[in-house]
Structure formats: C-alpha cells, structure tokens
Amino acid sequence: MHSLIASPFLEQHILVRPGRRGGALLPEQHYEELRALDPREPSPDWLAEAVRGQWDDLDVTGRPAGDVLLVRQPSTWSYSKASWEVNLGCNYACKHCYLGLKVQSGMAFPDKRYCLELMAEAGVLWLQVTGGEPTIDKDFMKSWRHAYGLGMMLTLSTNGSLLWRQNLLDLFKECPPYRVTVSMYGATKASYDELTQREGAWDLFVQGMNAARSARLPLRVSVIVTEDNAYEEQAMVDLCTSWGVDHEVYTNITPTIYGGGEVLGAQSKEHLRMRRQFTGCNAGHTFFHMDPHGLVSICKIGRDDQISLPNEGIQGLARLGAIADRLMLRTGGCSGCQLSGACTVCRPLAKHYQEAKAPLASYCRHG
Incomplete structure (x- = not known):
C-alpha cells in the first residue's frame, strides 16, 4: 500500500500522508512530473527532500515511486x-x-x-x-x-x-x-x-x-x-x-x-x-x-x-450546486425577519428546528 498521496485539491496540488497530519503544497510542474513518472523509476530528489521536511520518519530516497506514492488524477468536478x-x-x-x-x-x-x-x-x-x-x-x-x-x-x-x-x-x-x-x-x-x-x-x-x-x-x-x-x-x-x-x-x-x-x-x-x-x-x-x-x-x-x-x-x-443554492436561500417561516442577516444556523437546519417545533432559543436570535 502507498505511504504518500499526491493529489489535486481545489485549485492547488498537495502531498499528504495517510495516518499523519500535515502536508506540503506541490507546484504544478512537480505534480505533473509525478503524474508522468514511471512507477519503477526512483522517487525524485525534490520529493525525498519534501518528505523529509514534513515527516522525518519516512525516507523515500532512491525507492521506486510506485512503492510509496499514489498519484491522484485531475477531476473535471470541483469536489474535494x-x-x-x-x-x-x-x-x-x-x-x-x-x-x-x-x-x-x-x-x-x-x-x-x-x-x-x-x-x-x-x-x-x-x-x-x-x-x-x-x-x-x-x-x-x-x-x-x-x-x-x-x-x-x-x-x-x-x-x-x-x-x-x-x-x-x-x-x-x-x-x-x-x-x-x-x-x-x-x-x-x-x-x-x-x-x-x-x-x-x-x-x-x-x-x-x-x-x-x-x-x-x-x-x-x-x-x-x-x-x-x-x-x-x-x-x-x-x-x-x-x-x-x-x-x-x-x-x-x-x-x-x-x-x-x-x-x-x-x-x-x-x-x-x-x-x-x-x-x-x-x-x-x-x-x-x-x-x-x-x-x-x-x-x-x-x-x-x-x-x-x-x-x-x-x-x-451536476445538479447538486443548484440544489444547494436553492436550499440555502429558502426562507420558510422566516420571511421578513429583520435579523435574517445574522442567523446562527443555515436554512436547512433552521427548517428542521421549525418542523420539530423547537423553542426559538434553541436556534434563533429572536429566542
């Protein structure tokens, strides 16, 4: 199993290690170099250095890239x-x-x-x-x-x-x-x-x-x-x-x-x-x-x-973004509220509270 993951993340590229905190940002050219790398080739020197700088108990110097690294492919979707x-x-x-x-x-x-x-x-x-x-x-x-x-x-x-x-x-x-x-x-x-x-x-x-x-x-x-x-x-x-x-x-x-x-x-x-x-x-x-x-x-x-x-x-x-926008914008029983700009819960959660007939104090500033 891999010890490292190189992956796109939102608008960036990152290097992370399963089971560990922290990580490192990858310049796009380094990420593309890893994508093109034959798994049998040794890990690049810059990768070994980046790993040592982040996790001092892992040394990938000279090891075949495929033995330690999984490279995630780019996605046309925006989810992370x-x-x-x-x-x-x-x-x-x-x-x-x-x-x-x-x-x-x-x-x-x-x-x-x-x-x-x-x-x-x-x-x-x-x-x-x-x-x-x-x-x-x-x-x-x-x-x-x-x-x-x-x-x-x-x-x-x-x-x-x-x-x-x-x-x-x-x-x-x-x-x-x-x-x-x-x-x-x-x-x-x-x-x-x-x-x-x-x-x-x-x-x-x-x-x-x-x-x-x-x-x-x-x-x-x-x-x-x-x-x-x-x-x-x-x-x-x-x-x-x-x-x-x-x-x-x-x-x-x-x-x-x-x-x-x-x-x-x-x-x-x-x-x-x-x-x-x-x-x-x-x-x-x-x-x-x-x-x-x-x-x-x-x-x-x-x-x-x-x-x-x-x-x-x-x-x-593809339909999820429009659904999100609609759910976040709905007002339900809150139309005309003068405090709506300072709500402490999102609209979907407020809907659950309203359906449950919860006391206002549990979710609304009016309470």
Missing part, C-alpha cells in the same frame, strides 16, 4: 471532500441521536464500491466515514480498504465500542486513518449507559479507547453534553486530558434528520449556547454527503432533492 453514512444502524440507542430511527439497511457491496469509485472520480480526497455506527456494517472493512486504495484520506466517526477488535486494529495499521473521531457520552458507567440506553456501553467505550490509544490511532474525542451527563462535563474533559487526546465539547442538540423533536428533550438547558453567526458554506459545491442507499445531498442536514449516485452516475452531481 465528502461524508458517507455507511449505515443508519447502531449498537447504541442514544437519547439525543439526530438520525432518529436506526434502521440497518443500505447498498450491497458492489454498489458501495461503485459509489466510492465515483467519489474518487469526482475529486474527493477527504472522506468522512460515519453512520449509525459504521464499524458494525458487514462491509465496513472491505469498503474502508477500497476507499483507501483509491487514494482517499479517511476519517472514521465512531462510538468506539469496537475499536478493541484485532481485525479493525490490523485494518487501521494496513490502511491508516487520517483521524478517528470518537463520541463520548459520559465519564462514568452510570451516565454513559443511561444516555446510550445500553448496559455495558461504558465498558466497551473504555476498552476501545485503551486499544486505540495503545495502537496510537490519531484520536479526537467529541464530548457530547446532554441533560443526563451535564454534571460530568468537566470530568469528561479531564479524562480526555489525562489520556492525552484532543477533544471538542458539543452542547447543542439538533432535531432528527426527519425534523423530529423527540430528541430535543436531551438538551441540557444550562448548556444551550447561541452559535456563531452563519456566514455561508460550500455545501453542494466543494463537498457533499451520501447516505446508506447512495443518495447524495448537499450535506448531512440538507437532504432535500437527493441524487441517486448508483442510478444517475457521476453526471447526477
């Missing part, structure tokens, strides 16, 4: 990032989950493989693999390995409950993730099992985190604060610190992807925070989201007017 829900099924039943009903269904592996290949053709370099809980999917390992072989920098979003399994640890050693983001639902067994509504979930989380830390996986923890565990917020942060793991705290609960408000009861009122002003994003233009059935939307939130990637092929993505 994507997220993929492998499934909606999960081994937890978290009270706050934005996915709502957790149904274990999706595409057969040949369709998953085909969609991954279309993503690579569309220019996707950074791929977030999520769920549900992606590691319980029967095709997870095959899908991960295939995406890695296509030259994608992979991030796994997981509850960490299966990270202790040796087959997963072996997979991540062979095909290193760029990042493994683990959600944390409490600092004790009582709070963790209560929020996930699964007895023994805390034990699996600790076992998974210990194994992942021992394997030196590139971990980041998402500390989820809810009504059940709010009193443990600092304890969760302290535990991340003692583990030496990066973390980020999330306190605002959102409605389900179907606009359901049943999960909003998990919101800790003392931890409800007004978000920063929403100033726009490139959803649908430089990145997109794909659900378990290959239905592509502008993001995880704005799922209206989905495009079937297996049925329409890569040409279906």
Whole structure:
C-alpha cells in the first residue's frame, strides 16, 4: 500500500500522508512530473527532500515511486471532500441521536464500491466515514480498504465500542486513518449507559479507547453534553486530558434528520449556547454527503432533492450546486425577519428546528 498521496485539491496540488497530519503544497510542474513518472523509476530528489521536511520518519530516497506514492488524477468536478453514512444502524440507542430511527439497511457491496469509485472520480480526497455506527456494517472493512486504495484520506466517526477488535486494529495499521473521531457520552458507567440506553456501553467505550490509544490511532474525542451527563462535563474533559487526546465539547442538540423533536428533550438547558453567526458554506459545491442507499445531498442536514449516485452516475452531481443554492436561500417561516442577516444556523437546519417545533432559543436570535 502507498505511504504518500499526491493529489489535486481545489485549485492547488498537495502531498499528504495517510495516518499523519500535515502536508506540503506541490507546484504544478512537480505534480505533473509525478503524474508522468514511471512507477519503477526512483522517487525524485525534490520529493525525498519534501518528505523529509514534513515527516522525518519516512525516507523515500532512491525507492521506486510506485512503492510509496499514489498519484491522484485531475477531476473535471470541483469536489474535494465528502461524508458517507455507511449505515443508519447502531449498537447504541442514544437519547439525543439526530438520525432518529436506526434502521440497518443500505447498498450491497458492489454498489458501495461503485459509489466510492465515483467519489474518487469526482475529486474527493477527504472522506468522512460515519453512520449509525459504521464499524458494525458487514462491509465496513472491505469498503474502508477500497476507499483507501483509491487514494482517499479517511476519517472514521465512531462510538468506539469496537475499536478493541484485532481485525479493525490490523485494518487501521494496513490502511491508516487520517483521524478517528470518537463520541463520548459520559465519564462514568452510570451516565454513559443511561444516555446510550445500553448496559455495558461504558465498558466497551473504555476498552476501545485503551486499544486505540495503545495502537496510537490519531484520536479526537467529541464530548457530547446532554441533560443526563451535564454534571460530568468537566470530568469528561479531564479524562480526555489525562489520556492525552484532543477533544471538542458539543452542547447543542439538533432535531432528527426527519425534523423530529423527540430528541430535543436531551438538551441540557444550562448548556444551550447561541452559535456563531452563519456566514455561508460550500455545501453542494466543494463537498457533499451520501447516505446508506447512495443518495447524495448537499450535506448531512440538507437532504432535500437527493441524487441517486448508483442510478444517475457521476453526471447526477451536476445538479447538486443548484440544489444547494436553492436550499440555502429558502426562507420558510422566516420571511421578513429583520435579523435574517445574522442567523446562527443555515436554512436547512433552521427548517428542521421549525418542523420539530423547537423553542426559538434553541436556534434563533429572536429566542
């Protein structure tokens, strides 16, 4: 397997290393030189120097380029990032989950493989693999390995409950993730099992985190604060610190992807925070989201007017930009609002809050 990836990225060309942070910009002439290089030829001196400057534990001097380097081809599409829900099924039943009903269904592996290949053709370099809980999917390992072989920098979003399994640890050693983001639902067994509504979930989380830390996986923890565990917020942060793991705290609960408000009861009122002003994003233009059935939307939130990637092929993505512009511009129940220029959520998310009949304070400055 390759140790380096040279790839177009937006309007530039970059050199990245799976499993590692950082990278290097490549002048266009260097990228074109790598594209034209016979895989049996030794790596150019300038490449060896650039690699040493970025990662001092990797030396490609004199090694055949094909042994260490995968060169991504240019794409006529503008996409560079994507997220993929492998499934909606999960081994937890978290009270706050934005996915709502957790149904274990999706595409057969040949369709998953085909969609991954279309993503690579569309220019996707950074791929977030999520769920549900992606590691319980029967095709997870095959899908991960295939995406890695296509030259994608992979991030796994997981509850960490299966990270202790040796087959997963072996997979991540062979095909290193760029990042493994683990959600944390409490600092004790009582709070963790209560929020996930699964007895023994805390034990699996600790076992998974210990194994992942021992394997030196590139971990980041998402500390989820809810009504059940709010009193443990600092304890969760302290535990991340003692583990030496990066973390980020999330306190605002959102409605389900179907606009359901049943999960909003998990919101800790003392931890409800007004978000920063929403100033726009490139959803649908430089990145997109794909659900378990290959239905592509502008993001995880704005799922209206989905495009079937297996049925329409890569040409279906041509409609995504117009869909994004329409969803971002719609006003719904907010027409005439004098504060619309300072909204703290995008229009697709505001629509979910409105459908869920959420209190204004949870998403609107009028609250």
